[in-house]
Amino acid sequence: MPEPILSIRDLAVEFSTDDGVVHAVDGITYDVFPGETLGIVGESGSGKSVSTLSILGLIPIPPGRIVSGEAYFKGRDMLKLSKRELRALRGGEVAMVFQDPMTSLNPVLKVGFQLGEAIKTHHPKEKSDAIKKRVIDLLRLVGVPNPETRYSQFPHEFSGGMRQRAMIAMSIANSPSLLIADEPTTALDVTIQAQVLEVMKRVQAETQAATILITHDLGIVAEMCDRVLVMYAGRIVESGDVTTIFHKPRHPYTIGLMDSLPRLTEDEEWLRPIPGQPPSLINRPSGCAFHPRCFISQGRARCREEIPALRPVEGDAHASACHFAEELSEQPTRFAESVGGAA
Amino acid sequence: MSAQPIESVHERAESGEEILRIEGLVKHFPIRAGLLKRTVGQIHAVDGVDLSVRSGETLGLVGESGCGKTTLSRTVIKLTEPTAGKIIFNGRDISGFTRHQMREVRRELQIVFQDPYASLNPRMTVHDIVSEPLRIHKRYRDQHGRERVEELLRTVGLSPEHANRVPHEFSGGQRQRIGVARALALNPQLIILDEPVSALDVSIRAQVVNLLESLQRDFGLTYIFVAHDLSVVRHVSDRVAVMYLGKVVETGTKHDIYERPAHPYTQALLSAVPIEEPGQRGKRDRIVLEGDVPSPANPPSGCRFRTRCWKAQEICAQEEPALIDRGHGHPTACHFAEIVKPLDLVSTTAS
Numbered sequence: 001m002p003e004p005i006l007s008i009r010d011l012a013v014e015f016s017t018d019d020g021v022v023h024a025v026d027g028i029t030y031d032v033f034p035g036e037t038l039g040i041v042g043e044s045g046s047g048k049s050v051s052t053l054s055i056l057g058l059i060p061i062p063p064g065r066i067v068s069g070e071a072y073f074k075g076r077d078m079l080k081l082s083k084r085e086l087r088a089l090r091g092g093e094v095a096m097v098f099q100d101p102m103t104s105l106n107p108v109l110k111v112g113f114q115l116g117e118a119i120k121t122h123h124p125k126e127k128s129d130a131i132k133k134r135v136i137d138l139l140r141l142v143g144v145p146n147p148e149t150r151y152s153q154f155p156h157e158f159s160g161g162m163r164q165r166a167m168i169a170m171s172i173a174n175s176p177s178l179l180i181a182d183e184p185t186t187a188l189d190v191t192i193q194a195q196v197l198e199v200m201k202r203v204q205a206e207t208q209a210a211t212i213l214i215t216h217d218l219g220i221v222a223e224m225c226d227r228v229l230v231m232y233a234g235r236i237v238e239s240g241d242v243t244t245i246f247h248k249p250r251h252p253y254t255i256g257l258m259d260s261l262p263r264l265t266e267d268e269e270w271l272r273p274i275p276g277q278p279p280s281l282i283n284r285p286s287g288c289a290f291h292p293r294c295f296i297s298q299g300r301a302r303c304r305e306e307i308p309a310l311r312p313v314e315g316d317a318h319a320s321a322c323h324f325a326e327e328l329s330e331q332p333t334r335f336a337e338s339v340g341g342a343a
Numbered sequence: 344m345s346a347q348p349i350e351s352v353h354e355r356a357e358s359g360e361e362i363l364r365i366e367g368l369v370k371h372f373p374i375r376a377g378l379l380k381r382t383v384g385q386i387h388a389v390d391g392v393d394l395s396v397r398s399g400e401t402l403g404l405v406g407e408s409g410c411g412k413t414t415l416s417r418t419v420i421k422l423t424e425p426t427a428g429k430i431i432f433n434g435r436d437i438s439g440f441t442r443h444q445m446r447e448v449r450r451e452l453q454i455v456f457q458d459p460y461a462s463l464n465p466r467m468t469v470h471d472i473v474s475e476p477l478r479i480h481k482r483y484r485d486q487h488g489r490e491r492v493e494e495l496l497r498t499v500g501l502s503p504e505h506a507n508r509v510p511h512e513f514s515g516g517q518r519q520r521i522g523v524a525r526a527l528a529l530n531p532q533l534i535i536l537d538e539p540v541s542a543l544d545v546s547i548r549a550q551v552v553n554l555l556e557s558l559q560r561d562f563g564l565t566y567i568f569v570a571h572d573l574s575v576v577r578h579v580s581d582r583v584a585v586m587y588l589g590k591v592v593e594t595g596t597k598h599d600i601y602e603r604p605a606h607p608y609t610q611a612l613l614s615a616v617p618i619e620e621p622g623q624r625g626k627r628d629r630i631v632l633e634g635d636v637p638s639p640a641n642p643p644s645g646c647r648f649r650t651r652c653w654k655a656q657e658i659c660a661q662e663e664p665a666l667i668d669r670g671h672g673h674p675t676a677c678h679f680a681e682i683v684k685p686l687d688l689v690s691t692t693a694s
Contacts, residue, residue: 043544145634159635189407190571191632194615198631216545219617223624246620260549262578264601264616265686270556271578273549277514335620 004031004072005178005210011069013047013054016062020282024050026234027068029310032178037204037211039225039242041218041257045281047234048214052180055079056094057086073178092122095171095209097164099183104167105155112151115139115170122174138169141206142199161192165199172207179207182214197223218258222246230254233279233289236310240318246335250313250320250328252294258334288323296324296331359397362533362565363419368392368428370411370418374640387639388414390589391428393666396533401559401566403580403597405573405612409636410586412569416535419567420454421445432533450480453526457538459518463510469496469521470506476528495524500554516547520554527558533565540575552579573616577601585609588639588647591666595673605671605680608648614685626688646677654679 013025025047032038042048053059055071055078071078073094078086090096098104106114115135119126132151139147142165155163164184171179184200185193197220204211213224221228221242228245230238230253238251249255256274276293279285285292291303302323310321314329322328369392371385389411396402404412418425421440430438437448456462463472473492477483483491493503499520510518519539526534536555540548552575558564570576576583577597584594585608593606604610611630618627632651637643643650649659658678666676 043546161635189636190573191407191611191615192635193617194629194631197617217617218545219619222619222621223617242621247622257545260546261619262549262552262574263619264574264577264613265619268578271549271552273553274546275550277516278544278547335622 002033005034005074006032006212007070007072008051008055009070009072011051011054011071012067013050013059014065014067016065017282022281023234023284024064024281025054028231028234028236030229030236030239032210032212034177034210035208036226037213037224039221039228040212040214040231041216041221041228042231043216043278045233045278046231048216048231049182051231052212052214053182056090056096056180057081057083058090058096088122091118091171092174093176094178094180095174095176097167097171097179097181097184099186102155102160102163105163107155110152110154111158111166112136112139112153115166115173118170118173134173135169138173139166141172142166142169142203143195144169159192160188161195164188164192164196168196168199168203172203172209175207176209179204179209179211180214181211183216184213185220186215186217200224218246218261230257233284234281235289235321237290237321238319239310244318247333248314248318248329248336249333250318250325251322252296252328253290255328255331255333256293256295261334288321296322296327300324359399359565361395362398362433363394363396363567364429364431365392365394365415365419366429366431368394368415368418368430369426370414370423371426384640387589387642389418390642392586392589392591394584394591394594396565396567398532398565399559399563400581401568401579403576403583404567404569404586405571405576405583406586407571407612407636409588409639411589411639412586413537415586416454416537416567416569420449420452420535422454446480450529451532452535453529453531453533454535454537455519455522455526455539458542459515459522460510460542462522463518465510468507468509469501469513472510472521473506473524473528476525480529482529491528492524495527498527498558499524500550514547515543516551519543519551523551523554523558527562530562531564533567535567535569537569538571539568541570541572548575555579573601573613585612588636588642590647590676592648592676593674594666599671599673601686602684603671603673603682604685605669605673605675605682606648606677607652607654607679610683610685611651623688628685628689630685648677 008030010027010029011025012027015022015024028051040048050059054066066079112135116131119131119134136147136151139150144150144162144165185196188196225242227241229236232253238254259272260274262271274293279289287304287306288308291297297303308321308323310319313320313325368389370389371387373382374384374386376383392415406412417423419430425438429436470492473495474483474488477488492506496503496505501520540551543551559566568579580597583597583600584591587608593609600609611632614630634651637650645661646659646664649655664676664678666674668674669680671682
């Protein structure tokens with residue numbers, strides 16, 4: 001196995017609020033390997049964004065607080081870096097793309113200038129016409145038509161999809177080895193989303209950057225990712241390669257999530273929702289946080305009392321945090337039959 | 344014609360009577376500029392829409408941002424005044440009705456909004472929110488009214504004890520249930536659901552969709568379901584209308600639209616939806632559209648989709664295609680309409 005480019009160990013992040021302490025991320029451990037796309041899926045409040053933004057120093061402290069953990073990027077613990085060192089890393093070797101491209105670009109500066117700044121910050125000695133040429137090349141790479149004209153336009157002259165392309169161009173300007181994309185297409189319409197996902201695939205093939213793709217959309221995971229982490233209530237509940245997660249899920253939450261989706265190609269009488277409400281992160285259920293909504297727990301005391309560890313199931317690459325994961329191998333799951341067990 | 348798919352209960356509405364007919368509905372918003380705020384142009388949000396809704400059915404309205412689906416639904420219930428056109432509800436044209444006249448109509452015609460965080464007054468208790476329509480229509484009489492509210496809360500899967508709480512004590516899914524209870528209070532015939540589940544998490548979305556469907560069944564409700572999520576629309580709808588830049592470009596049963604789409608925009612829209620599982624990678628013929636939706640302030644001549652359409656010819660710029668049946672069993676507004684099945688998986692051995 002190759003060396004991971006990013007290793008997160010036992011990371012815990014809290015937020016103090018008026019109502020109490022929110023345990024946003026509660027002891028998660030994961031690796032990202034060079035060149036791969038790792039999907040982090042979960043619903044609002046699952047901790048999927050905080051799990052990566054916190055290591056880049058991108059959560060407000062206070063009210064946020066990193067309680068424990070290590071985050072090794074190429075051997076250095078990012079949680080021990082000074083603000084200055086982190087800033088040098090961000091936008092350089094580690095780049096980000098966020099959900100809302102309107103708020104990520106400065107509205108009063110020309111797009112070309114902002115992209116140029118991103119390069120200049122990390123390469124102060126670069127000549128300005130070389131920078132301009134590189135910016136135009138980047139805009140062309142992400143499929144912005146007429147990049148020479150677009151270079152001197154303002155963000156408001158760009159549509160949502162074009163702005164997100166510009167943000168992707170900016171993120172790869174300094175050839176990062178790790179790209180973190182937090183819901184990069186959530187604000188976009190479906191036809192524009194398809195365009196941007198194509199761009200991301202192309203950029204990835206070009207740069208070979210490892211990518212963390214944070215999303216709530218299982219379709220995007222199916223389309224883009226090599227491996228997947230499923231998060232629930234601040235913990236990783238299942239991890240594995242994308243085919244395994246879709247075809248042989250071994251956590252009741254993952255199974256429930258996939259079952260609850262309506263299908264584009266089939267008629268169904270009723271949807272199959274996960275019962276109950278999302279957990280409160282201030283007053284999390286005891287033991288396994290999913291137990292009040294779980295179909296397999298069936299009131300067993302162990303689910304209420306003992307926090308299940310993320311442990312290997314059926315091979316080292318697949319892990320589930322369910323005490324009764326083995327019982328789920330008999331469970332018919334959504335996508336298992338669609339491939340005839342080919343996975 | 345290919346064999347008809349299995350009849351689902353959704354198709355029971357086939358025989359229902361027409362409850363709402365929209366004819367040539369237009370809604371333009373003025374663009375004002377300058378010191379005197381003179382009108383310098385018009386946003387063509389809805390630009391000549393004809394639709395018909397039958398009693399007991401769900402009409403899905405899909406399209407991307409700016410296509411006019413939300414404006415259309417708000418104009419139908421007259422939250423904004425139509426610029427032109429007719430809205431015939433239960434046989435009466437309500438397009439010219441005054442606010443006062445609308446009050447009576449609104450008993451039958453309700454709306455549920457997208458954002459359960461913004462559409463409920465944070466200072467009102469659930470009881471006050473749900474009973475407000477009853478009080479406005481003078482149907483709330485103390486003890487009886489309280490019982491009605493409790494009944495409504497139970498109907499939407501909340502408990503009567505929730506009546507004294509305020510919206511922030513509820514999760515998104517529960518708030519949307521409160522909005523639905525309020526819409527049901529006056530026993531309406533038709534409810535417009537404007538992106539009712541878009542703001543909800545995936546696992547909660549399915550709960551609310553099921554609730555809406557069982558309410559429809561129990562009370563014989565008619566829905567106009569406005570959404571951009573194509574999978575949800577397929578699930579809930581009997582018939583679907585696809586909108587692009589203020590116009591309906593294609594309409595038909597859900598099977599017409601999802602399995603036999605003939606308009607290039609519908610085909611592109613469906614093909615852009617992400618695959619369902621990784622085994623489908625590369626097995627879907629994806630139509631990636633060029634460019635963006637043009638501005639509704641200055642829509643293209645002729646067919647509005649022609650600037651992004653791979654089939655566009657000269658005639659598309661000159662002549663606006665009418666929404667008529669072009670031999671595909673359902674109406675399409677395209678000069679070159681042709682059935683394509685974008686959701687069918689193609690064999691990878693070919694590529």
